[in-house]
Amino acid sequence: MSGQLLQEKTAIVTGAASGMGKAIAKLFADEGANVILADLNKEAAVSVAQELPQGKGHAVQTDVADDTSVAALVKETLEAYGSIDVLVNCAGVPQAFTPIEELTLEQWDRILSVNTKSIFLTTRYAVPHMKEKGKGSIINIASIAGIRARPGLNAYCASKGAAIMLSKALAIELAPFQIRVNVINPGPAETPMLGKFINGDEAEVEAGKKDIFISSVPLGMLIQPEDIAQAALYLATDLSKIVTGEVMNVDGGRGI
Template structure:
């Protein structure tokens, strides 16, 4: 039997990069996956690739709580419940020293990278309880554990996300919900390839003990494990998948 047979999952930011790799993993293991993304066209393409019996696209701005609530309501209405969720959507920002960050830019990054996770948990948790329990993974970063010059908003969001994850896990452990966070190192994604030169990517790779960037599938593998019953005694914890970055 497949790991997620007859389970319903939501993956935010699921149309590309790490999110798409997670969607593919879950669908391959039997889940019906809502691909929730601001890029609705990308979500539609991935759903068509996987088959509409395994995936459904849903356009969402995760910084809007009503839109996040609507995503969960869609999952329940269309597929009868919700068992799994990955709060993966996130954005970065140009490198800027803290005092030079524009107020609007600060709120934009915190809105997508932190507040959206709260909105997700707020609406996912009651739906998962109503379905008999399940698991949630919040996508953090190695920058949830260390700083990075010029990225105060992003680093703040990821540090706060870890505290939220731990507290939520304690709040709902007695209602059969496990909640963990995954902390990728730097990952080869379309966004990274668009915004960095080859030399810049090589410099990032050298910061990892393994001497390379992660592949989205490597982050997806850990995420899927934490969502599965194989991780049944794991909750409230942060799990880096970082090629040795934090060991230095």
């Protein structure tokens, strides 16, 4: 698919070096957007940028959990393309199943920082520019785990639940400025992250994907990164101009 839905728009996509972020970056660029690929993994982000149409991708090494790094990301975006129309917060870290008494403070802090604090940081730096333009779309990739818990994913579920509520709070706060804030909750998805939710060797991880994840999806299959990209495209464009504060489960029915 290739079109004009994001012609002359600039989108920041965090976590764009892999999985869903990569699929979002590719689809947005195919639809005409300039895409800033913000990821901790610079090498992989550069490689994805090179796959995009000429001049449409610009990789920026970013730690979304770090205030200085996020400030630099927004500065570099404005220098490269002069605008921020769409912000997709997709970067995230998983949690291997861990009993609460074994979860370390460092693990808790890291998961909450990358999955939740990052939304606060990117939003606070991007919003002044969106307010100036009188328009913007912010899309936060949370998780079906933010509304439907699994045992042992304590910090991860908390991080995504908080991301959802933060998004709603921002949607109501930013509506007067025509800045829309929406959430996508992916279900279990076929990306490098999925196996990392399971503790064990390769065979146990493969078995777990089938027994734990595929079997929990009523439609009987894993979500593809492209499924998330299509939903993000809808939320990024004027096709969804009256939609804000929405939480869209793209999950094969897992959240029912």
